[in-house]
Amino acid sequence: MEEEITGNLDRKAEDSIVRRVAWYSLIVNTMLVIVKLYLSWVSGSLALEADAIHSFIDVLASIALIAGIWLSCLKRENYPYGLYKIENLVSVIIAFLVFLTAWEILTEAVSGGDTTVSFSGWVLFAVAALISVPYILGRYEVRMGRKYNSPGLIADGKQHIVDVLSTSVVFSALFAQYFGIPVDSIAAAIVAFFIAYSGWEILKDSMRTLLDASIDYDTRDRIKSAILSDPMVTGIKDLTARNSGRFIFVEATVNMKRLDLSEAHNASERIELKINEIVPNVERVVIHYEPKEKLHLRYAVPTENPEGKICPHFGEAPYFTILEFSIKDAKLMRKETISNPVVGLERQKGIRSAEFLLTCKPDVIYSKQPLAGKSAEYVFESAGILVKLTGADHTGDLIKEIKSELMMDKGSDPAALTGDKTD
Incomplete structure (x- = not known):
């Protein structure tokens, strides 16, 4: 009972950290929108205005992320396996926003390639300073997302890292226009390809979870070793494990030395504790045990x-x-x-x-x-x-x-x- 209470406290602490990081993302994105809109107004740059719109899409993604994390933590009797996959749905939404961003950068950069604008040199320095902001935020989100196994944070963080490319395109376009060299269309096409590829990676990982694909081989092997390490276990008949949001569900059918229900139950509890020790964010472990004729x-x-x-x-x-x-x-x-x-x-x-x-x-x-x-x-x-x-x-x-x-x-x-x- 005490271990269960401790586990619930740890879970609540992790959920709080994940939500806090998501709020950081929303605040930074909102500030980027304001700054970019101001710079586009001062300079009259269509490219900067397009990048501000792109950052506004990030704001919408951050709001969707916070809502997804909050909803995934709710408990409902009608959903005994939890609402954890809402985070994966949010990741799919973010992936499509990345696709939209790629298309947006391509079309805006190509259409605005021949536009001549006049602006002060300090705008270039301001835009250059903005390049590092989404990169730092994205790396932080990805690191925290992997630490707490949050697909929503990881997807949002990867999108922010991609934003470095979009802002770099804008800077390149401004720099080229400042010196009268039109190269932004080619750069936009190359960057748009990489952005679309990043969106595909996010979409692919999220869809695997939504379709109940098996967990990665390394995690599965660690779970298998934890089961086989119990002295009562003679073999594993079947082992399935899947991701749901940040959490993992494990189900195994194992052969045990004898079918004494009390000993088998104790062995199942030992196995569950062992799996939780070596694999983070395991929500549920179900062990089915059956005897196997000993030779x-x-x-x-x-x-x-x-x-x-x-x-x-x-x-x-x-x-x-x-x-x-x-x-x-x-x-x-x-x-x-x-x-x-x-x-x-x-x-x-x-x-x-x-x-x-x-x-x-x-x-x-x-x-x-x-x-x-x-x-x-x-x-x-x-x-x-x-x-x-x-x-x-x-x-x-x-x-x-x-x-x-x-x-x-x-x-x-x-x-x-x-x-x-x-x-």
Whole structure:
């Protein structure tokens, strides 16, 4: 409950930051419109007037962005998956505004290429100073949009970066006209192409989300690793994840060791927490679990050396030996001895050793030392791993013990194991 409250507070803080950045965009765009209209009035430049109109389109885009972010944060019973995609709709609107801007720059620059205007040199310096404003704002918006996974901010920021090109075209046109060199039409055509391409990139990314395309491969791989890292999980049957605005929805069907509902539920909660730790802005994780017929059983035992002498103290063991058996015929399929990476710790060697063993996904832990009441036992118990005592001094003896137990469980004669190879 406490984690849920903390998560809600973090979400509200992020929403507040995103809205604040959107308001910055609106304020700066409004100021640019006023300044450009003033400069166009002073200089009589049609190009500057067109650029002021372009900035006014940015004001409309900023208003749409703020409205989209606000609406996407609302909760409605009729929309159980939220209104997050409104941000993506806003991004589509911004993309079409970028297309309109490209067309506007092209037509205005071409039509006004032969117009001769007379203006003071300070207008050139003023327009040159304006070039850096949308670039700084755009870079800031894109950075904040990526940090808080806001497609609306990213789209608006990219449009502002493109505005640098449009203002540069205006400056080039003014500069050329100031010295009587008509080159603005060619420059406008080139810039219009790049602006249209930027709009296509924004539109493409937004439409992917609106059409519920899968998330990027890197994020999907991180989610997959988080699921497989749980000791109860034996495999992933199906994994789907999609973006919705700034947030990600994850749904997975996983195979678990056994269908104990309580243990499976605990495992699902662990997986959800793990995914939220490594992937930002995950709104919902749904884990469906189902059993999978086990063909093998994996055992782990602490050992003193690679030769297989069983260590009497679990946390002090320098090695662990992994034994994997076929359930069908009790045949030893794999034997591997691995070093214990935490044996050199001064404290908590027992629990750290247990946590390390979880990565090996054993079904049963054998120990000469009783683990009842110790931290290692709680680690294994929460992961659904059985802990057994053994009196064997060597893994060879333990292998015979396991084979005998498996064959008895199958109703077979343990004597039939005598001729089997154990190492």
